[in-house]
Amino acid sequence: xxxxxxxxxxxxxxxxxxxxxxxxxxxxxxxxxxxxxxxxxxxxxxxxxxxxxxxxxxxxxxxxxxxxxxxxxxxxxxxxxxxxxxxxxxxxxxxxxxxxxxxxxxxxxxxxxxxxxxxxxxxxxxxxxxxxxxxxxxxxxxxxxxxxxxxxxxxxxxxxxxxxxxxxxxxxxxxxxxxx
Numbered sequence: 513x514x515x516x517x518x519x520x521x522x523x524x525x526x527x528x529x530x531x532x533x534x535x536x537x538x539x540x541x542x543x544x545x546x547x548x549x550x551x552x553x554x555x556x557x558x559x560x561x562x563x564x565x566x567x568x569x570x571x572x573x574x575x576x577x578x579x580x581x582x583x584x585x586x587x588x589x590x591x592x593x594x595x596x597x598x599x600x601x602x603x604x605x606x607x608x609x610x611x612x613x614x615x616x617x618x619x620x621x622x623x624x625x626x627x628x629x630x631x632x633x634x635x636x637x638x639x640x641x642x643x644x645x646x647x648x649x650x651x652x653x654x655x656x657x658x659x660x661x662x663x664x665x666x667x668x669x670x671x672x673x674x675x676x677x678x679x680x681x682x683x684x685x686x687x688x689x690x691x692x
Contacts, residue, residue, distance in 0.1 A: 513649065514607060519547035519578050519616040526570065529553035533690035534616065542679055544581040544609060545616035548687035551575070562626070562634055567599055577684045579676055580609040580616040585661045587618040590680040601627040601677050605661045607654070621650070621658040625665060627677065633669055635662070 520532055529552040536545050551574045558570040570576075573594030580587050587609055589602040603625040606618040622641035626634040645655045668674035 514619040514621065516617050517604070517620055519545065519580065521549055521576075526555050526558065527551045527553075528555055531691045533687045535687060535690065537683075537686075541675060542579070542581060542683075544579065544584070545611060546580070546683045546687060547578045547616055548684060548691065549576045549578075550691055562628065562632070565628075567628070568593070569599060575684060575688075577680055577687070578616075579679070579683060580618060581676065582609060584609065585621075585657070586665060586676075588676050588680075590677070590684070592684065596684075598629055598680065600629070601680070603627065603665060605658045605665075607657075621654065621661075623658045623662050625662060625669075627669060633666060 519534060521527070527549070531550040531552060532548065534545060534547040537543065551570055551572065553572055554570055557568055559566050559568045569591045571594065575592040577590040577592070578587060585606055585608070587604045587606055589604070591599045591602065593599050604618060605621045605623040607621050609616065609618045611617070622637050622644050624636035626636055628634070641650070641655060641658055644650045645652065665674060
């Protein structure tokens with residue numbers, strides 16, 4: 513069974529005070545749902561290490577924008593620090609995106625891509641998808657499907673053609689107006 517992840521992140525215990533907004537967009541550049549989580553107060557900051565670099569991805573005042581494009585097999589979370597600067601894009605490979613009980617969701621296919629503002633691209637969770645295949649959580653068809661989606665997105669990133677990340681600031685602004 514795939515993990516279904518919801519855009520409101522209501523299960524996240526680290527965030528003790530937040531604001532949340534979401535919207536549906538149907539434009540030439542994007543069709544789907546966008547969500548914005550403003551972490552007003554967290555129990556403790558969260559940082560991740562990429563090689564020699566330590567990147568804080570959650571702290572008081574951070575914002576997480578998530579884009580759930582319909583009829584696509586990925587979802588993008590853009591993480592903004594308290595100054596509004598992008599600290600990373602986190603691209604989840606997924607089977608599908610949808611909407612249930614008024615909240616957007618994705619069915620996670622384990623593989624992820626981190627894109628740093630420097631342009632560095634990092635593959636994540638290769639061990640998780642291999643483990644899911646071994647345990648029979650996914651079959652070879654879904655395994656290959658996920659790897660093909662990752663390969664396609666990495667190719668688009670390398671040619672500066674992964675347009676979804678270019679919409680991050682615009683989508684954050686749309687939802688920030690709703691937060692206030």
